[in-house]
Amino acid sequence: MNPLLSIDLRSDTVTRPTSGMRAAMAAAEVGDDVFGDDPTVNRLQSVVAERFGFEGALFFPTGTQSNLAALMAHCGRGDEFLVGQEAHTYKYEQGGAAVLGSIQPQPLEHEVHGGISIERIAAAIKSDDYHFARTRLLALENTIGGRVLPSDYQREATEFAHSRGLATHLDGARIFNVMVKRNVDGPTAVAGFDSVSVCLSKGLGAPAGSILLGTRTLIDAARRWRKALGGGMRQAGVLAAAGLYALEHHVQRLAEDHANAEYLAEGLRAAGLKVAPPQTNAVYIEVATSQIDGLRAHLKQRGIFASLAPRTRLMTHMDLPRAKIDRAIQAFRDYPHWPA
Numbered sequence: 001m002n003p004l005l006s007i008d009l010r011s012d013t014v015t016r017p018t019s020g021m022r023a024a025m026a027a028a029e030v031g032d033d034v035f036g037d038d039p040t041v042n043r044l045q046s047v048v049a050e051r052f053g054f055e056g057a058l059f060f061p062t063g064t065q066s067n068l069a070a071l072m073a074h075c076g077r078g079d080e081f082l083v084g085q086e087a088h089t090y091k092y093e094q095g096g097a098a099v100l101g102s103i104q105p106q107p108l109e110h111e112v113h114g115g116i117s118i119e120r121i122a123a124a125i126k127s128d129d130y131h132f133a134r135t136r137l138l139a140l141e142n143t144i145g146g147r148v149l150p151s152d153y154q155r156e157a158t159e160f161a162h163s164r165g166l167a168t169h170l171d172g173a174r175i176f177n178v179m180v181k182r183n184v185d186g187p188t189a190v191a192g193f194d195s196v197s198v199c200l201s202k203g204l205g206a207p208a209g210s211i212l213l214g215t216r217t218l219i220d221a222a223r224r225w226r227k228a229l230g231g232g233m234r235q236a237g238v239l240a241a242a243g244l245y246a247l248e249h250h251v252q253r254l255a256e257d258h259a260n261a262e263y264l265a266e267g268l269r270a271a272g273l274k275v276a277p278p279q280t281n282a283v284y285i286e287v288a289t290s291q292i293d294g295l296r297a298h299l300k301q302r303g304i305f306a307s308l309a310p311r312t313r314l315m316t317h318m319d320l321p322r323a324k325i326d327r328a329i330q331a332f333r334d335y336p337h338w339p340a
């Protein structure tokens with residue numbers, strides 16, 4: 001189906017570059033970034049470092065690679081990081097830290113707000129005993145499942161980690177959603193973290209690209225790992241230009257995605273579905289297993305795509321204006337086989 005007509009609720013990564021973004025990419029000045037010669041990549045790195053108040057920044061093709069290089073820069077072989085059971089760095093990156101970094105993950109249960117309680121963190125930190133891996137790092141995620149970590153929690157958790165000698169990493173793939181939702185600047189949104197991975201290819205609408213932020217020393221270590229992981233790109237300025245364009249044009253509009261998520265949630269609730277109240281651009285609905293195949297076919301016929309599961313995540317984004325949200329609500333409403 002024509003992507004201009006279809007309604008893709010699977011993720012906020014499905015957006016296509018706008019004509020303005022494509023023009024910026026076509027016009028990008030480039031060089032060989034492995035030699036540090038690409039002026040557009042260098043500009044993007046400085047812009048993002050400054051925006052979040054970090055000394056160093058490094059451009060990566062993906063958030064997965066940026067997170068992994070960060071974990072490998074913080075931890076060595078036989079070290080351990082504490083991480084949520086549902087965190088992207090633990091569950092959705094093929095265990096890269098263990099597979100490629102020889103770093104042991106210590107997965108922990110989440111609180112309702114998406115963080116990990118201080119008690120759980122405290123209990124998981126291993127003592128200095130050669131039976132144990134060395135606990136080096138606490139990794140959190142914000143937003144996580146569309147939820148924004150409470151700022152008090154963020155402060156307490158990062159302060160506690162530091163007080164126990166751990167470093168802190170944030171998977172901030174959707175940190176701009178946090179900034180818009182909380183109406184705070186970059187340094188406030190990432191306060192307490194020693195490193196942050198920021199994605200340009202989610203709600204911001206760039207075709208690729210993430211930035212890792214940290215001290216110059218951490219970024220130097222991550223740059224070595226990036227090369228080993230195959231992420232040393234050459235004339236990457238064409239991608240960096242998309243990121244710079246997104247930072248200039250697509251940040252404040254995330255508020256529209258948040259408003260559309262609320263609107264979608266209300267519409268689906270009114271249609272009789274069980275819907276969790278959204279905080280940012282992710283709406284979670286319950287779909288009985290027996291309904292999944294029928295509903296998928298019903299939606300597909302109407303040009304609507306959703307990753308249906310008992311707990312289905314629907315995401316709003318810049319390619320879904322309000323009129324498409326209305327069509328999506330109508331299609332859910334028209335499904336004839338909802339349980340009575």
Ligand SMILES: Cc1ncc(COP(=O)(O)O)c(C=O)c1O
Nearest residue numbers: 062063064065088141171173201
């Ligand atoms: C929270 C989070 N972190 C990291 C990533 C990884 O990003 P990428 O797909 O660019 O590897 C994703 C991808 O959706 C994500 O949702």
